């Protein structure tokens with residue numbers, strides 16, 4: 400498919416929305432598929448200082464405005480933004496999604512910012528190319544467990560998670576799609592005097608954290624920067640707090656739906672607050688290894704589509 404232009408596609412600070420109605424004209428709310436009573440339709444626009452509205456889930460400090468979300472979904476322009484209709488990475492320009500999520504000390508939540516293909520061609524009933532960044536609260540199956548071996552489950556005491564699901568070809572040591580997975584955090588984040596040897600939300604404290612997913616033609620890199628400070632808070636060195644790269648290719652279909660809410664539209668017991676959602680094309684110089692046969696095949700298919 401023809402690539403959309405370079406650079407930033409969406410840079411959402413939520414600061415310019417006058418009120419809830421204005422926010423919802425851009426971010427269309429929809430209910431969770433798991434019915435709640437009363438039904439929950441997406442997030443609530445919050446100004447700074449709104450902490451008292453939703454006790455326990457809202458930060459003391461918000462940059463301008465942000466959105467509290469617990470269940471239901473908000474989808475950018477209902478998925479109808481023209482730039483999203485052809486959004487797909489190229490070898491030279493991966494797609495990058497990043498977002499800030501405020502999390503308190505309650506681990507039991509499933510709230511994500513995501514990018515996916517929502518409505519497939521005729522006959523396709525499932526969404527594809529699902530990326531989710533945020534909080535998850537259940538066991539995660541290790542995607543590198545070889546077929547035929549008992550799956551290994553991981554659980555996290557923090558819940559910082561991502562999801563890469565319903566993509567195409569797997570590479571590297573992946574044996575399956577990396578459905579919800581947890582960011583691995585440095586053991587040094589555990590407080591030495593707290594009576595356990597686990598990194599928990601209590602060790603980290605509540606805060607705004609920055610998640611990012613960079614999607615290339617044959618890889619996805621996921622990062623978590625605790626406290627969005629550009630520092631690895633265990634080592635004190637510049638960088639992020641957790642990073643993982645999978646060799647996996649998106650299916651040849653656009654990422655046409657930018658959304659946030661209860662993870663994959665599910666309900667959540669507790670909420671979180673979302674700000675600074677950025678969707679962009681980033682420039683890259685691929686390593687020679689990235690110029691694999693798979694990449695060449697993708698380029699060939701892109702050229703074929705362009706000729707149509």
Ligand SMILES: [Ca+2]
Pocket residue numbers: 412413414461462463464465674675
């Ligand atoms: Ca903001």
Ligand SMILES: [Ca+2]
Pocket residue numbers: 589590593595596597598599602
């Ligand atoms: Ca601990």
Ligand SMILES: [Ca+2]
Pocket residue numbers: 624625626627628629630631632639640
């Ligand atoms: Ca950090």
